[in-house]
Amino acid sequence: MDDKFGIGQPVRRKEDVRFLTGKGRYTDDIDMPGQAHLAILRxxxxxxxxxxxxxTAAKAAPGVIAVLTGHDADADGIGLFPVQIEVPARAGTPPLYCPPRRILQTDAVRFVGDPVVAVVAETRSQAEDALELVEIEYEMLPAATDTGSALDPATPVIWPERGSNLCVEWSNGREEQADAAFAAAAHVAKVRLVQNRVVGNPMEPRVAIGVWNAEKERYELTSPTQGMFRVRDPMARDILKVPAxxxxxxxxxxxxGFGLRSKCFPESAMVLWAAKKLGRPVxxxxxxxxxFVCDPHGRxxxxxxxxxFDANGKALGLRVRTTAAMGAYLCDFGPRIPTIAGARIAGTVYDLQAVNMRVKCVFTNTVPTDAYRGAGRPEIAYTIERLLDLGAAHFGVTKDEIRRRxxxxxxxxxYxxxxxxxxxxxxFGGTQQKALDLADWAGFARRRAESRSRGKLRGIGIGYFVEASGGAPTEWARVAMTEDGKARLHVGTFSHxxxxxxxxxxxxHSRLGIPFEDVVLVQGDTDVIETGGGTGGSRSSQMGGVATLRASNAVLDKAKRIAAHMLEASVADVELDGARFRVAGTDLAVTWPQVIALANDRKRLPEGETPGLDEKVLYKRDTECNFPNGCHVAEVEIDPETGVLEVVRYAAVDDVGNVINPMLVHGQSHGGIAQGLGQAVLEEARYDAESGQFVSATFMDYAMPRASDLPDLAIDFNVVPTPVNELGVKGAGEGGACGAPPAIVSAACDALGVAHLDMPLTPEKIWRTLRAA
Structure with missing residues (x-):
C-alpha cells in the first residue's frame, strides 16, 4: 500500500478545500424557514x-414578537444553570457554593454583561432597536472585581447568603511533607505572580438557533460546540427539564473553541425556550x-x-497559595480548572513529592471563568518555571542546568x-537538549552582543511543561463501509x-487500505452520534483516534472472514494487501468492492454473519490521562527607550508520542504558542477598580497577537510513544499555551536583569521597570 496518506505523513488537510473556497457551513450560514431573531439586554x-x-414600549416596537424576562422563565419552569463538577473543600472549610444562575436575572445583576431581558423580533435589527426601549431602574451596589482582595473584610460580598466571596477552598494535602522540606532547605525561592485574565475570542462568535419540533415533541439546537453531549445533557436535565x-x-x-465552546450557555437555553413558546425557530x-462580555474568560x-532547595540546587518541594477568580457565577467546570485539573500535573516534569497546594476559588463581579487552552496546567507550569529561574539565579547556575538537576x-x-x-x-532531559540545540542556546552570547551594539536588550528563557491530556475516559466511533466503497466514520469527538x-x-486508510479521499467524517449531531466526550483536554487523537482504530479493526476482521469465505481459505491465511484481500503466498485475491458486495448480499453471507460492514466501539482507557510535554526556548529583544518587547526567536521541542500527522501537530503548536505569546505580551481583560466596568471589551482595548508579533517558529519532536494506547499517541493541542508564557517571561526578565515581571509584558510596564532600575 502506498503510504503517502498513512499514519506519520504530513498530509494536507482535506477540509481546507471546503473552508478556503467558501463552502464551509457555519451556524450563521443557516436560516430556518420562518425564523425570528433574539437580542439580549445586558x-x-x-x-x-x-x-x-x-x-411595555419594547413590546409595542415594530416587528417585536415577544419580550421575555426571568420572571417569564420562572413561570415556564426553566431551571437554573448547574456547575458540573464537585470540588472537595479543604478540611475544616465550608463546601463548594454554587449560586443560583437564571438565564435572565430578576433580582440583581452581578457583572457587566449579565443578561436581563430578551427581545424576539422579525429581524435582528428590530430586536436590537427594541432593547433601547426597555426601562430598568437599578440600585447601584458596590462591586468586587479585584481577585487578590476578593476575600478582604472590606470587599463587598456578592452572595450575602454565602457570607463571603469564597466559593471553595481546596488543597491537595501533603502539608506535613511540604513543611518538612522547607525545614530542611538551604535556600527558599519565593515569587508572587499574577495570571492575567484573558478572553478566548474564537474566529466564529457564538450563534444559537432554537427549534421546537412539534411532530417529534423535542427541542433542536444548532450551535457551534466542542461536543454536543456536553451541551445536551445538562441543558436537557437541569434547564429544560426534559429527558435527554x-x-x-x-x-x-x-x-x-479553545475550551470555551464546551459549555452550557444561557443564550442557547433562551432560543430553545423562545422557540417552543412562540412556535417558530429563533x-x-x-x-x-x-x-467579550458573555463568553467565559480564562486564568x-x-x-x-x-x-x-538543598545546597546543590535540588528542589525539595513546593508550596503554592492561589486565589482564583470564578466570576459572579460558576460556569460548567469553573472551580475545577485551578484546582483538580491543574493539580493533575503538580510538580510537572520535576522530581517533586513534598508539594502542598491550596487554592481559594472566589466570586468577583466579573464574567465567569472556565477552561481556556490548557485549563489549569499552564498556570502550574508557569509557577514552577518562574521558581526554578529564581533558584538558578541564587545558586549561580544557568537556567538549563537548574532544570537538569x-x-x-x-x-x-x-513515575x-x-x-x-x-x-x-x-x-525530559533529552527533550530539553534537543530544544537547546534547535534554539542555538550556545550562540546566544553572540546574539546578545549584537543586540547591545544596536542599543537593544536581549534575553533568553526556558519554559518546560507537561500536560495531562485525555478528558472523559471513554470515546465512541463507528466505521461503516458503503456500497460504493467509501468508509463513513462517525466519531464522538468534535473537530473545530x-x-x-x-x-x-x-x-x-492505514488500517483498511481504502483511498484516503474515500473516508468521510460524520460528527456533530446527537441523532447520528450515539455518545462522545467531544474535544477538549487534547483528547482527540488518543481517544477518538484509538476508537477509530478499533472500529476499523472490527471492520477489517469481519471483512477478512467474508474474504476467506469467498476464497475458500482459512481466515488466518487471508491478509490485506493494499486494497485487496489475498491468500498469503498465492495470487488468489478479492477486492474491497467484491467483499462489500457480498457483505450486503444476505443470500451469500457466511453463516452467522450479519449483513453489512458496519462496526462501532466504545473505547475505555485504563488510565486517567497521559502526559505530553515539551521544552520551549524564547529570545526577546527590548528597546530600552520605549519598553517595546519583540519575541525575535522561538524554538520548541514537544513530545506528543507518535505523530499521526506532523503538519497538523505543527499547526497546533503554532496556534498554542501564539495564544501563549498573547497572554505573555499583549492580552489582558481589565475591569475598572471603582465602577467595575469592563474596560477592554473591544479590539481597540484588548490586544490580540497578529502575525507580525510572532517570529519564525522552529518546531521539532522528541518522539517517546506512550505505552497506554495502541497508537502510542499523546495530546498535542495545548502545549504551546503552556510553554510560551514561562519561556517569554523568563527571557524578558533575563533581558531586564530583574527577578520577575508579571504578564502581560506591555511597553509601559517594561518602561517603568527600566526607569525604576
Missing amino acids: SPHAHARIVSMDT DKLRVMSPDTGG KWRSGRSET DHVTEAEMP NYIRPDQIP TNCVGNVLDSGD GQGHETAFAQIV
Missing part, C-alpha cells in the same frame, strides 16, 4: 439591584463586543509560591507524581479546527 453595571422593569432524547444538538462547521448571534489568578530521570519512569498520577513515558477529517482518515 447589564451595564457590575453590581446592582433590579428595582423595576418596564417592557427530547433535545437534539447539532454542531456544523465551527470556527475555533436565532441569536453574538457580536464581537458581546463575545485570573493571584499566586504566592515558594520552592525549597531536577528532572524526573528516565530510570524513575513510570507516580504527588497527586497519584503516573507519568508513563518521557525523556484541529484537522480530524484528515488525521482520522489517515488512520482508517
